[in-house]
Amino acid sequence: MSESHALEHHEPITSTGVPNKKILMWAFLGSDCMFFGTLISTHLIYRKISATVGSNYLDIRDVFDIELTSFSTFILLASSLFMALAVSAIHKGNLNSTRLMLFGTIIFGLIFLACQVYEFTHFVHAPGNELTLSSYRGEPHVFGSTFYVLTGTHGTHVAIGVFWLLGWFLYSFTGKMSVAHAIDVECCGLYWHFVDIVWIIIFPVIYLMEYAF
């Protein structure tokens, strides 16, 4: 048993032994895997079949800023620790700690988003290496489309997660939050960790692999 030890007192018993909210969240995350799976494979396929810009090999390292992306990766990983500790704290009924950890997760999520906004802006306006949705260095190319759609969709997930966390953070000040909400915070945490594992795949596959050869 389980995780549900603290929840059994607050959630109705279900035939699966798992709270319905949690089942729903895992089913959603499973479906979201398929969503990101298609986006990642689409990017990789087009990266392979559109490997040139004009007559030159597409070297995206000229526009990527791997130091910044590595930093934002560390930030997202650290936010996952805060999130796990927030879930742990709410299970223990420690509201102050829950609030603090939620705040940490929100801040780190916002830093990640800020890095992504800076990165996108930098890419689009990189002098001589402009990477837009439909072109690279002024020549038509599909790389920008698949790259921005994939990383932008992930960024949107992060933004949704930040709003969700912010909701619980603000709710914690109302005095109504209790251990009974542990399952809700836990679902929010599952979503946040999922966003983290998607980035765990995106970072090496989309960014680091460009530097492999």
Added chain:
Amino acid sequence: MSGHSEDPVAEESKRFFTFFNLSMALVAITGIEVVIIYVKPIGGAAIIGVLFLTSIVKFIGVIWWFMHLRWDKIVNTVLFLLGLVIALGTFFAVIYMGDTHPVIEKFEVTAFTQDWKAEKAYTKDEFVKVGENFFQSNSDHNSSENFEQNSNLWDQVDGIPHQFSWKITQADTVEIHSEKPENPFFLQFFPTDQEIVEGSQVSLLSQSATTEDFRIKVRSEAFWTEN
């Protein structure tokens, strides 16, 4: 999936160290990934292998401990794995389908230069050169001692006959075109049997040409290949 604890609070407290250690491990592994990219101590393919492996380790670490699958009921793991397996299936299927580069194993363009010879067996549609002109046989026959231009055995053709022959591993579209505007030629066809596309065709050109004067472009699925 795990043992029962009498004290949930104590159990949650124990997890703090698990979460902290995992977080440090994730940061360290990510650091290794970045360092490998900078230092490149191994070849490109090996780097990709390492990145693949480290990503899997990090992925499992997060879902197993941070997402509590380690302590949760198996139904959650099954639900997530269902989606993950379908996603991986889609991923590998798309990658596999996209990895069908056609290979042009043979492409040759040869001009007919065979002179007409006396007392030789010719088959229908065969070309011969007489002087500066080309003729095509109307039927199977044995030639006489002298070439009879006005007989019904031969038709003079307008141009120089060239044989185009090709062999391609896989293709759904084949295009052959001349690179010399003064000697125009364009052929496009869509093979119905797309595996091992092999064939030949004789065409009349205004000038004598070689293989180098032509370009062949082949498409299979999303991939174009050309000589």
